[in-house]
Amino acid sequence: MGFHAFSDSLFKQAEYRLTVARRAFDDAQYAYVICLSQEVVELALKSLLRRVGVAYPKSRDVGELLLINRDLFNRTAEAELDEATSISTELSRLKDFAAYGDEATAVPSENLFERSDAEDALRKAERILALVKKALS
Secondary structure, three states, X not given: OOHHHHHHHHHHHHHHHHHHHHHHHHOOOHHHHHHHHHHHHHHHHHHHHHHOOOOOOOOOOOHHHHHHOHHHOOOOOHHHHHHHHHHHHHHHHHHHHHHHOEOOOOXXXXXXXXXXXXXXXXXXXXXXXXXXXXXXX
């Protein structure tokens, strides 16, 4: 499978997760929205990296790789790469809390996140998908 086909597959997975995240939002599953939004960002950014032939680690946050390889993204503005890196890092940090809760304080994930947190995560996931779609076209 070539870089383009693999990249396209990752992007489609990101789009589908956004669809599921919106459904989870409607069901007031706010912690799950955070998890899915992080996955949207991760898959979309990995799609972009794969498209230009950059191997990425099996970790959630690949924002730093965008910055290291910024010269490969000539159609992507510097500010957009910085924004994508920031969003990737932020949502990656929230993912464990969203999935498992705060084990140190025994607070379950559904008690850690509110509607506004989920709205913010969805907005960021949508933004990254839009940026990546533009860069891939």
